[in-house]
Amino acid sequence: MARQEIILGAAPQGLGGDPPRTASMKINAMTAELYAAKEGLVKVAAIDDFTSGKVLTVGYAGRNGGVAIVKGRGTVLDDLRGAALYACNDTYTGGPPWVWGAIFVENDVHGTGSNGYATQRIWGITNPAINAKRCLVSGTYTPWMQDITTTLATTDPADNPGGLMSLAGIGGFRVAKFANGQICIQGYKVLETVGANTYVAGNWVIPSGLFTTTWCTPTISIAPYVSHDHFGVTTCHMESLTSIQFSVKNGVNAQGFGMWLTVWGYWK
Structure with missing residues (x-):
């Protein structure tokens, strides 16, 4: 119902205003409506209750002073669609290929269903080198993107998951870039027949990516x-x-050779 105005009447005695009974009836009607609406409000039943229309509480979904929602073994990260903070052990699936160990997963969500958008972030519970994110667009997740931290940028990739930043095939070469600035370029070619007791000289062209030859x-x-x-x-x-x-x-026999090249250097 619409708000019912209580007529106060003329000051100072209230002449012409609502009599006490009428004013009380208006108050009762409006407060009854408020209490009825209050009874219809249902609080979330647990920190992982994502039922639409329920009232949030302090600490809900791991936020505002609450603890993370603990997920058990076999958790699929693609299935974590609620806006919340989760804690996963090391048996989850769907994470970046360079990540292992216990992680926090934070979801920020806008919209629902195929029209929904979300950002999913992960970071290590005990390993600060783990830090990545991806987006959910029209029901499909984008590939994971690694956030390069000072830990990844300054330490040996062998000591931290995620040290490998990228791995690509370029013009028949395998090119791997690492967070500490190193790059590894590998390739194969065939050296055609070399005459007996002779030598051949040549140039092997590699993909660009090195920024200096000094440390190659x-x-x-x-x-x-x-x-x-x-x-x-x-x-x-x-x-x-x-x-x-x-x-x-x-040597003494004319022959060809298979050749394997490995170049270690720096891309930054």
Whole structure:
């Protein structure tokens, strides 16, 4: 019902205003409506109660002083759709491939169903190197993106999950970048027939990505097709940021070689 105004009448005696009984009836009617509405409000039953229309309480869903919602073994991160803070042990699925161990998962949600949007963040409960996020758009999660922390940027990737920032195939090469600034470029090629007791020199062009040749270490390993009677790789050094100069000296048998290249350097 609409609000019922109590007529006060003229000051100071209230002449012309509502008599006490009428005023009390209006008050009773309005307070009865308020209490009826209050009775219809239902509090959440637990910290993980996501029923629409219920009243939130302090500490609900791990927020405002509450504890995280603990999820058991086998939790699928894709299924955590409620806006809340979760704690997962190390048996969950759906996380970044470089992450393991216990994690916190925080969901921020806008909208529902296929029209909903959400951001899901994770970080390590005991390991500060774990820090990543992704978005839910039209019912589908984007790939995980790693947040590079000072821990990841300054320590050996072997000591921290997530040290590997990216891994890609570029022009037949395998290129891996690490959070501490290192880059590893690997490739394979065939060196066609080399004459007996001769050597060949060449340049091996690699993908761009190195920012200096000063701290680069190129290494070439070879495998002969006919005989191990050869002198191997006699020269291997950085000619430029994208070129390796090498030479191979053969033995008494003309033959070809398989060649494996590994370059360690820095991308930042």
